[in-house]
Amino acid sequence: xxxxxxxxxxxxxxxxxxxxxxxxxxxxxxEISNQVYDLHMIIFYICCVIGVIVxxxxxxxxIRHRKSKNPNPANFHENVKVEIAWTIVPLLIxxxxxxxATTTLIAMEDTSDADVTVQxxxxxxxxxxxxxxxxxxxxxxxxxxxxxxxxxxxxxxxxLLEVDRPLVIPTDKKVRFLVTSDDVIHSxxxxxxxxxxxxxxxxxxxxxTKVDEPGxxxxxxxxxxGKDHGFMPxxxxxxxxxxxxxxxxxxxxxxxxxQEREQELLAMEMSKDELMDLGEKVYNSTCAACHQANGQGVxxxxxxxAGSGVAADxxxxxxxxxxxxxxxxxxxxxxxxxxxSMRELAAVITYERNAWGNDTGDLIQAADINEVMNQ
Amino acid sequence: MSTAVEDTHHDTHHDHKPYGIGRWLFTTxxxxxxxxxxxxxxxxxxxxxxxxxxxxxxxxxxxxQLIEPQFFNQxxxxxxxxxxxxxxxxxxxxxxxxxxxxxxxxPDMALPRMNNWSFWILPFAFLILxxxxxxEGGGPAFGWTAYAPLSTTYSSDSTALFVFSVxxxxxxxxxxxxxxIVTIMNMRAPGMSYMKMPLFAWTWFITAFLLIxxxxxxAGAVTxxxxxxxxxxxFFDAAGGGDPVMYQHIFWFFGHPEVYIMILPSFGIxxxxxxxxARKPLFGYASMVxxxxxxxxxxxxxxxxxxxxxxxxxxxxxxxxxxxxxxxxPTGVKIFNWVATMWRGSMTFETPMLFALAFVILFTIGGxxxxxxxxxxxxxxYHDTYFVVAHFHYVLVTGAIFSxxxxxxxxxPKWTGHMYDSTLAKxxxxxxxxxxxxxxxxxxxxxxxxxxxxxxxxxxxFADINQIASIGGFAFxxxxxxxxxxxxxxxxxxxxxxxxxxxxxxxxxxTVPSPAPYHTFEKPPKVE
Numbered sequence: 001x002x003x004x005x006x007x008x009x010x011x012x013x014x015x016x017x018x019x020x021x022x023x024x025x026x027x028x029x030x031e032i033s034n035q036v037y038d039l040h041m042i043i044f045y046i047c048c049v050i051g052v053i054v055x056x057x058x059x060x061x062x063i064r065h066r067k068s069k070n071p072n073p074a075n076f077h078e079n080v081k082v083e084i085a086w087t088i089v090p091l092l093i094x095x096x097x098x099x100x101a102t103t104t105l106i107a108m109e110d111t112s113d114a115d116v117t118v119q120x121x122x123x124x125x126x127x128x129x130x131x132x133x134x135x136x137x138x139x140x141x142x143x144x145x146x147x148x149x150x151x152x153x154x155x156x157x158x159x160l161l162e163v164d165r166p167l168v169i170p171t172d173k174k175v176r177f178l179v180t181s182d183d184v185i186h187s188x189x190x191x192x193x194x195x196x197x198x199x200x201x202x203x204x205x206x207x208x209t210k211v212d213e214p215g216x217x218x219x220x221x222x223x224x225x226g227k228d229h230g231f232m233p234x235x236x237x238x239x240x241x242x243x244x245x246x247x248x249x250x251x252x253x254x255x256x257x258x259q260e261r262e263q264e265l266l267a268m269e270m271s272k273d274e275l276m277d278l279g280e281k282v283y284n285s286t287c288a289a290c291h292q293a294n295g296q297g298v299x300x301x302x303x304x305x306a307g308s309g310v311a312a313d314x315x316x317x318x319x320x321x322x323x324x325x326x327x328x329x330x331x332x333x334x335x336x337x338x339x340x341s342m343r344e345l346a347a348v349i350t351y352e353r354n355a356w357g358n359d360t361g362d363l364i365q366a367a368d369i370n371e372v373m374n375q
Numbered sequence: 376m377s378t379a380v381e382d383t384h385h386d387t388h389h390d391h392k393p394y395g396i397g398r399w400l401f402t403t404x405x406x407x408x409x410x411x412x413x414x415x416x417x418x419x420x421x422x423x424x425x426x427x428x429x430x431x432x433x434x435x436x437x438x439x440q441l442i443e444p445q446f447f448n449q450x451x452x453x454x455x456x457x458x459x460x461x462x463x464x465x466x467x468x469x470x471x472x473x474x475x476x477x478x479x480x481x482p483d484m485a486l487p488r489m490n491n492w493s494f495w496i497l498p499f500a501f502l503i504l505x506x507x508x509x510x511e512g513g514g515p516a517f518g519w520t521a522y523a524p525l526s527t528t529y530s531s532d533s534t535a536l537f538v539f540s541v542x543x544x545x546x547x548x549x550x551x552x553x554x555x556i557v558t559i560m561n562m563r564a565p566g567m568s569y570m571k572m573p574l575f576a577w578t579w580f581i582t583a584f585l586l587i588x589x590x591x592x593x594a595g596a597v598t599x600x601x602x603x604x605x606x607x608x609x610f611f612d613a614a615g616g617g618d619p620v621m622y623q624h625i626f627w628f629f630g631h632p633e634v635y636i637m638i639l640p641s642f643g644i645x646x647x648x649x650x651x652x653a654r655k656p657l658f659g660y661a662s663m664v665x666x667x668x669x670x671x672x673x674x675x676x677x678x679x680x681x682x683x684x685x686x687x688x689x690x691x692x693x694x695x696x697x698x699x700x701x702x703x704x705p706t707g708v709k710i711f712n713w714v715a716t717m718w719r720g721s722m723t724f725e726t727p728m729l730f731a732l733a734f735v736i737l738f739t740i741g742g743x744x745x746x747x748x749x750x751x752x753x754x755x756x757y758h759d760t761y762f763v764v765a766h767f768h769y770v771l772v773t774g775a776i777f778s779x780x781x782x783x784x785x786x787x788p789k790w791t792g793h794m795y796d797s798t799l800a801k802x803x804x805x806x807x808x809x810x811x812x813x814x815x816x817x818x819x820x821x822x823x824x825x826x827x828x829x830x831x832x833x834x835x836x837f838a839d840i841n842q843i844a845s846i847g848g849f850a851f852x853x854x855x856x857x858x859x860x861x862x863x864x865x866x867x868x869x870x871x872x873x874x875x876x877x878x879x880x881x882x883x884x885x886t887v888p889s890p891a892p893y894h895t896f897e898k899p900p901k902v903e
Binding site: 026036039040043044047051054055057058061062065066067071075077079086087091094097098101102104105149150151155157158159160161183184185189194196198202203205206221222223226227228229231298300301330331 | 437438439440444445448510511512513516517518522524525528529531532612613614618619620653654655656657658659660662684685686689692693696697700701703704707708710711714715716717718719720721722723724732735736739740743746747750751752753755756758759760820823824825827829830831832833834835836
């Protein structure tokens, strides 16, 4: 009777790590995550032992002290010594448990002397990463196709756990994350690093990790943050320091080139087809989560763009650009001026003004966006 | 025996019950009000349960099948609110109304008109809350915890209805609590000293103080949400000098004692049932009282353990971790006392006892996962995953709700004058016990493997676990219809119940006939 749970436990713990993590906490890939796993297993075993003793006694009592076996009940109802013992013993066990938990916690909260610092900003429903040592920043969004979510396509291996642009960090270096939010509270969680920290709007939280093994690590937003809370995963790629250096230098150059190209584009005009094509893509990846692919919005929560409001009003061109670029304070409408390139902004606004029966006929160019941005 | 029969005759002769709808609208009788609370609670249990069925149906497979994410969030939010404020709390208030006057030898509650009022505002609170689901933009979708700013700037206009309905529920709870305190302090029969009171009266007495202490805090928190959303204040908005995390501190200062509000009366119920069916007095009565008081006091010092990931100073984290671990001690004392009560007893296993035994084991499992959650470094991995969902459903469903079921079976003969159909009742127990574990146990694994809570869709590795949980969920939901059947059958008829149908039961409620006459203890009994 008592042996059975123990046997199950032993089998569970002797399973290979991969099979185990499907049912148990991951051991992760950092020193801290291993300590956390150990704490988890110790407290789990303590609970199991107490459980076996308490439930064991209870079942013995249920079997032996039933009316058919024991028709005359005893009458004791007090024993000061026993009662003191079962107050003190749990206290001692807990004190013993508190020591390693405290040590690990203090280590986890020590964010000093970091080699690399990344600011992590959550917003509905994507993550933004900004490197402090290099001039690199970008958004990271869910890459799973809508058709997979709506059961039209087969679900692939990393369904809901894949992003367009993963965060890249070096191995063997202390990486510090400054976590914050642009709108509601999110929570940045990567189980393999054993770090989870809330992203609070207006405040910055600090966490750190030091990854031992190169690899791809996946996590998810852990705090309810609205409609698409289940659709804002986190992917972190850990690279050897040399490879990381190469990646970040290239990325920096690439982002600089993109900025320069953007300046050149100001002087160029895009054709309607070009604008509408690009606009549709940007709309579907950035705007459709709230305003819906058909522009109808969600009644009472997210306004419709089709057939009403600024997008359908040929007089409101300037106002429309202003809303998209600067957002609307006090609502869920974000300021996309810092999230999209001027070309993308021009395209998506053109698309909104000419799709779903909206027929303002307006063509917005990067120069128009630039004008609003410089006001 | 013959005297009991004579008593019944005598009492029914003088039972002047008003008839028709007026009886229920204007009643000040603690038994009528208790019954109405219990029926409201069961109705809300089915409503909240139906929402849980919607949730489990959507989660049956990965992908979005039945409902939109926004509606999914409304379901999780309203399910939580309805179950906590609609099912569990009114059930305990109903039991308190029925049983506390009879247990302490009082003729009624001390403030009968307030008693009527505290019940009759409740249905309106739930009409408002459930009605908000049909508003443009849908009902509240920010979780029952209503964290700002998701519940302010980023919510739909149903937030106002959410706030008002919570206000009404709070007022009702406070009035109920005042009534319990005043009744217990003033209306105990001669000789019924505090340390002679049944533990159900004791645990409710302590719970009532918790309610009065924290319900106003909740009312304050949601009022601040309301003014932040509509009147330009910035309590929880950093742009105006506020702090969204402050909402969580205020909310959980209510929320943690609330957890004990929903479990302390259970401890009282279990402490009545186990001795009755073990035919042996409760082990450590005094230590049970002290442990309950200790749990209640500690419950004010642990609120931030719901918020370990919000970014607190490390010393604050350590303080809350130690206090949280400390709560395991008095809770452990209670479990040990129950096991010691069974030890060398002479047990039989009628349905109330079955539910009580299941309570002891499954509540302890919920306590174990609670202890694991207290270990902060591990909590960083558990927090906001299905591990937490498993934890609090073990404590609330197999804890609070199982104890309420146990209480219902234990006192049904007293309420209705009939024995319930014991085969049906046992069927209800065994189907509930099996399905509830199929439902919630796998959730521990889903959480440990990394599945966040409150998501309408999930990565494919969680598919099997969710499918099992959903099957358990449907079975558990259907099993509760058996309970409804048992109760209706028992109200309508059945074997006549004796004044004391359980030979080991103790307490004044068993000295009056079954069904309990409309008015009991108009002359106080003498307690030795």
